Amino acid sequence: MIDRFSSYSLLPHNTFGMDVKAAQFIEFTTVEDVISIAKELGGRKHLVIGGGSNLLFMGDYDGVVLHSAIKSVEVVGETDDSVSVRAGSGINWDEFVAYIVEQGWQGLENLSAIPGEVGASAVQNVGAYGVEAGDFIEKVEAISLVDATLKVFTKEECAYAYRDSIFKKSEKGKNVITHVIFKLNKKPDFVLSYGNLKEQCEAMGGVTAENIRKAVCATRAAKLPDPAELGSAGSFFMNPVVDAAKAEELKNIYPAMPVYPAPGGVKLSAGWLIDRCGWKERSAERVGVYRNQALVVVNLGGATGKDVIDFATRVQDSVKEKFGVEIFPEVNVID
Numbered sequence: 001m002i003d004r005f006s007s008y009s010l011l012p013h014n015t016f017g018m019d020v021k022a023a024q025f026i027e028f029t030t031v032e033d034v035i036s037i038a039k040e041l042g043g044r045k046h047l048v049i050g051g052g053s054n055l056l057f058m059g060d061y062d063g064v065v066l067h068s069a070i071k072s073v074e075v076v077g078e079t080d081d082s083v084s085v086r087a088g089s090g091i092n093w094d095e096f097v098a099y100i101v102e103q104g105w106q107g108l109e110n111l112s113a114i115p116g117e118v119g120a121s122a123v124q125n126v127g128a129y130g131v132e133a134g135d136f137i138e139k140v141e142a143i144s145l146v147d148a149t150l151k152v153f154t155k156e157e158c159a160y161a162y163r164d165s166i167f168k169k170s171e172k173g174k175n176v177i178t179h180v181i182f183k184l185n186k187k188p189d190f191v192l193s194y195g196n197l198k199e200q201c202e203a204m205g206g207v208t209a210e211n212i213r214k215a216v217c218a219t220r221a222a223k224l225p226d227p228a229e230l231g232s233a234g235s236f237f238m239n240p241v242v243d244a245a246k247a248e249e250l251k252n253i254y255p256a257m258p259v260y261p262a263p264g265g266v267k268l269s270a271g272w273l274i275d276r277c278g279w280k281e282r283s284a285e286r287v288g289v290y291r292n293q294a295l296v297v298v299n300l301g302g303a304t305g306k307d308v309i310d311f312a313t314r315v316q317d318s319v320k321e322k323f324g325v326e327i328f329p330e331v332n333v334i335d
């Protein structure tokens with residue numbers, strides 16, 4: 001089924017809380033719907049959205065916004081150790097994680113309570129507590145908006161990296177993801193290296209996927225703003241990766257600075273760098289950083305996309321000036 005709307009408010013579709021309108025909004029429920037939409041779209045300006053939890057609208061969107069309401073879940077393969085689950089792109093991500101944990105399958109529990117939908121998890125390679133969605137994605141099914149055909153991307157073709165994938169690079173804006181196939185563990189192989197997940201689980205009676213999920217949900221609720229109360233897109237900036245020499249130089253000056261090994265160098269905490277520039281204490285009129293996590297830029301009420309970008313630029317400049325490190329937005333800026 002295809003639903004079409006004109007001059008459609010995107011307020012319920014972006015967690016930053018921007019009151020902007022899409023010239024056209026189309027929601028679909030089947031792969032066949034997407035094929036017919038792709039055929040009629042021509043060269044028109046378009047944007048595929050999920051929950052709008054990593055988008056920053058700069059104003060009204062004068063194109064076609066496409067939204068998946070494909071919500072099927074099916075098991076498409078099983079071995080003694082793993083199960084492959086094909087999930088519709090329009091399923092709420094956290095409801096999907098809850099379902100997987102309930103079935104006794106493992107892998108996604110650390111990714112509990114991340115806002116958004118299943119389709120975007122494969123674009124963004126969502127990550128938290130040492131786990132990324134791409135670790136468990138086997139294949140991504142999409143309809144090409146270029147020629148209206150089905151394309152199946154293998155895990156390797158998706159080229160997952162820190163908050164990155166082919167869908168943010170050479171395939172950006174060219175596909176509607178319809179389904180994501182996840183290969184999940186049937187036997188425990190938990191990642192407990194971040195924060196005090198292990199201690200939290202032990203206090204709940206032991207390390208299980210259910211307890212990891214509960215611990216992650218509780219920690220996130222305490223640390224991150226609820227989009228229903230305070231607009232944000234979660235982490236506004238990506239954590240920067242610097243070379244070992246730069247990390248050592250900074251560590252000598254700031255011994256308490258957190259550092260993490262990362263592909264291509266050493267990952268720094270953008271939140272820590274922003275906090276040390278004093279941004280928790282000073283905000284702009286309608287924009288600031290969240291009191292419990294400086295990496296999160298929040299809409300204090302009535303902010304526009306321009307207000308957010310102006311504020312973010314000041315934050316970026318201050319980090320560059322104090323630490324000589326460039327930080328870049330994670331959020332997708334939509335003109």
Ligand SMILES: Cc1cc2nc3c(=O)[nH]c(=O)nc-3n(C[C@H](O)[C@H](O)[C@H](O)COP(=O)(O)OP(=O)(O)OC[C@H]3O[C@@H](n4cnc5c(N)ncnc54)[C@H](O)[C@@H]3O)c2cc1C
Binds near residue numbers: 053121125235
């Ligand atoms: C409070 C808060 C906390 C957050 N915490 C985390 C966190 O811990 N880790 C993390 O990684 N992220 C986090 N985020 C960011 C966000 O939740 C993720 O980026 C999420 O994957 C976005 O999902 P979405 O459905 O809202 O996608 P949207 O924001 O709507 O879109 C994101 C991108 O995906 C594309 N897209 C969406 N659906 C499709 C589709 N079906 N086909 C093709 N392209 C598509 C869009 O075009 C866009 O480029 C947080 C956000 C908030 C507000």
